Amino acid sequence: MEQILKATQLSKYFYQKKALDKVDLSIEKGKIYGILGPNGGGKSTFLKIAAGLLKPSQGEITIDNEKPGTYTKSIVSYLPEINYLYKWMKIKDAVNFFKDLYADFNAEKARESLKFMELEEEEKVTTLSKGMMGRLKLTLALSRKSKVYLLDEPLNGIDPISREKIITSILDSYSEEASILISSHLIYYIEKLLDYVFFLSEGRIILSGDAEELRNKRGMSIDKLFQEVF
Amino acid sequence: MMEFNNSIPIYLQIIDSIKQDIVVGKLKAGQKMPSVRELAETLKVNPNTMQRAYQELDREKITFTKRGMGTYLTEEEKTISSLKEEISQKIILDFVEGMNKLGFSNKEMINTLKEYL
Numbered sequence: 001m002e003q004i005l006k007a008t009q010l011s012k013y014f015y016q017k018k019a020l021d022k023v024d025l026s027i028e029k030g031k032i033y034g035i036l037g038p039n040g041g042g043k044s045t046f047l048k049i050a051a052g053l054l055k056p057s058q059g060e061i062t063i064d065n066e067k068p069g070t071y072t073k074s075i076v077s078y079l080p081e082i083n084y085l086y087k088w089m090k091i092k093d094a095v096n097f098f099k100d101l102y103a104d105f106n107a108e109k110a111r112e113s114l115k116f117m118e119l120e121e122e123e124k125v126t127t128l129s130k131g132m133m134g135r136l137k138l139t140l141a142l143s144r145k146s147k148v149y150l151l152d153e154p155l156n157g158i159d160p161i162s163r164e165k166i167i168t169s170i171l172d173s174y175s176e177e178a179s180i181l182i183s184s185h186l187i188y189y190i191e192k193l194l195d196y197v198f199f200l201s202e203g204r205i206i207l208s209g210d211a212e213e214l215r216n217k218r219g220m221s222i223d224k225l226f227q228e229v230f
Numbered sequence: 231m232m233e234f235n236n237s238i239p240i241y242l243q244i245i246d247s248i249k250q251d252i253v254v255g256k257l258k259a260g261q262k263m264p265s266v267r268e269l270a271e272t273l274k275v276n277p278n279t280m281q282r283a284y285q286e287l288d289r290e291k292i293t294f295t296k297r298g299m300g301t302y303l304t305e306e307e308k309t310i311s312s313l314k315e316e317i318s319q320k321i322i323l324d325f326v327e328g329m330n331k332l333g334f335s336n337k338e339m340i341n342t343l344k345e346y347l
Contacts, residue, residue, distance in 0.1 A: 032276055171271050191236055192275045212239040212279065221236030 002029045004148055004179050005050065009059035012045050012203075019045040021203035022059065027148070030176040032193055034211075035183045036226060037200035043183035044081060046200070047150045050181075051078035063148060074103070079141035079151045083133060085125045091136060092121040098140050110143035117165055131162035138166050142173040149173070149180045155189055163189060191222040199229055232273055240275055244283040249292065252303065253314045260305040263293060 005027040012020040020042045027033055035043050048054040049061055052068035063072040085094050091114065098105045114121060117135040119128075128136060138154055151170070155163055170180065170193060184190050191197075191211065199207040207229055211222055218225055234243055251257040263284075264272070270280040284301055287293040291309060293301050304310070329339045 031278065167274055168271065171274065171277070174267075174270075174277050188236075192234060192240060192279075195276055195278050211276075212241060212282070215237060215239045219237060223236060 003027065004029050005061070005063045005181070007046075007050075007059065007061040010046075010049065010056050010061050011058040012042075012049060012054065013057045018203045020049075020056075023200075023203070023205055025198060025205065025208075027179050027181060029147075029179055031195040032170075032174065032180045032182070034187070034190060034194040034197040034222075035181060035200055036185065036187055036197055036222075038185060038230060041200045042203040043185075043200055044152055045203075047078065047152045047181070047183055048080075050148075051076060051080075051150055053078075075147040077102075077141050077144040077146035077149045079137055079149070079154060081152045081156065083137075085136075087126050089125045090121065091119055091123050091125065094125060094136065094140060095121070098143070102144050104145045106143050106145060110139055113139040113143060113169060116169070129159075130157050131159040134158045135162050135165060138169060142169055147178055149178065151180065151182045153183055153185075155184060155186050167193065187223040187226050188221075194222070197222055199226065201230060234275075241279050241283040241286065244269075244273065244275070244280065245286055248283070248287065249313050249317060252292070252310060253317055257303055259303055259307070259310060261303050263301040263303060265300060 003026050005025075007023050007025045010020055010023040010025075011018065023042075023046065025046075035046060037043055045054065049056055050063065050068065052073050061068065064075060066072050085097075089097065095107060095110050095114075098110070099107050111121075114136075117132075117139055119132060119136055119139070125133070125136070134154065134157070138151070141149065141151065154166055154170070158166065167189070170182070174180065182190060182193070194211045196210055197208065197214070198205050207225075214222060214225060220228070232243075232247055234240055248257065252259075257263075263269070266277055266280045266284055270277040273280070284293065288295060288301070291306070292304055292313070294304060295301050326339065329342075334342065
């Protein structure tokens with residue numbers, strides 16, 4: 001299988017604190033991965049490095065054989081946890097903003113997805129509920145035709161209806177040509193989506209494996225396994 | 231909507247549920263199955279998991295794939311009737327194992343079952 005993302009002994013320190021400690025991780029084409037762990041375990045830091053927003057302190061990461069930079073940003077779609085949209089924007093402005101920013105952004109797909117997500121283009125982003133904002137951010141991230149999707153906590157603080165819609169859109173966006181890496185501590189809701197999981201704690205990968213094999217070997221759900229490990 | 235028990239591999243549960251649907255006639259012999267993608271979205275599971283379930287069903291000759299046309303259920307009556315056998319055997323096995331754990335002898339088991347029926 002073709003590897004699209006590869007981290008080797010990747011470390012990140014913030015002053016004395018080790019956010020990532022010699023992480024080895026690789027991702028193949030056409031699979032959905034979960035990077036799971038408690039808050040502060042290093043999930044977001046890993047995604048930010050892969051997205052090219054943070055520099056590693058040590059070790060290396062490559063995406064499509066290149067270090068994070070202009071090229072990798074053109075093939076990686078990153079959904080950050082924070083709100084990054086300007087306050088003055090309406091939903092349609094956010095769509096246009098993405099269209100201007102990314103050559104691979106499919107505005108047609110975005111409009112269809114907005115309908116599915118029950119979002120009105122004329123609505124201002126400041127008036128959106130947390131669930132609606134989550135749906136909008138996901139629509140924007142998944143409307144790019146990327147090789148790698150990095151989704152940081154797409155379900156955090158999201159109501160059940162939005163959750164369902166978000167899961168459906170992730171599945172809808174799945175392609176054999178792309179890989180999806182989802183970080184989450186809400187494992188129960190996403191474990192059925194995952195091919196492979198990495199458990200990250202205190203900056204280290206303490207367990208990883210094929211989701212179905214782990215269920216088979218351990219006789220428990222990934223969620224339960226997670227609770228056991230932590 | 232299918233409810234999964236996440237402590238058992240999901241592809242096995244999908245296979246079991248499809249077999250069950252065949253036995254009770256919810257799925258008809260020879261009928262076309264939904265595509266991997268469609269079913270993955272309906273069941274909200276990973277498409278590779280779905281693919282694995284279909285591959286296994288193909289291997290067991292419960293389904294067959296027509297190139298470029300999709301997946302179809304077998305028309306073999308024999309396969310379908312043996313499925314019924316297979317599922318009932320499994321239920322019996324689960325029952326007997328469970329009763330054994332509770333300390334029932336075979337005779338007691340039969341008596342309890344008779345009483346219940």
